[in-house]
Amino acid sequence: MSKQNFIRITLFISVLVFNPAVADAFRISTTLQSSRKTTVTEDIASALSERGLEEKAARERAEGIVGEDAELFALMMDNLLHECSSISREELLGHLGTAALHRRVIALDSYAHLIDLYSRIKRVTPDKETRERLSSIAKRNGLMLG
DSSP states (O other): OOHHHHHHHHHHHHHHHTOHHHHHHHHHHHHHHHHHHHHHHHHHHHHHHHTTOOHHHHHHHHHHHHOSOHHHHHHHHHHHHHHOTTSOHHHHHHHHHHHHHTTOOOOTTOHHHHHHHHHHHHSSOOOHHHHHHHHHHHHHHHHHHO
């Protein structure tokens, strides 16, 4: 291989590796992940602020219910909303806001907590099909925790 070809190939590879478009794509995906982490906490805090709670206190309560791993909580919440389409995101956030206000623990990997959550939101006892869906949601969310 001649020196010119070696230099051309090296230059071509370095352009591909150090391309700003690649860096921008990485930065955008990182931004999306970090925004997703804060969105659930901010949504719950916003629901509490709308109820008259001071912003700082609302943020602390929201962080208390979400816990340390906000992204995992968001994934478990998405799993619940996807599998149990009768619950809307607004209803769920309202319930989570109430739970945060009263400093209740919400475990989205617990079948009992999901039954309680559904019963409080819908104000009816879930039927057999819904209970089976909630059971599978609890199992899947438990697997996410490891």
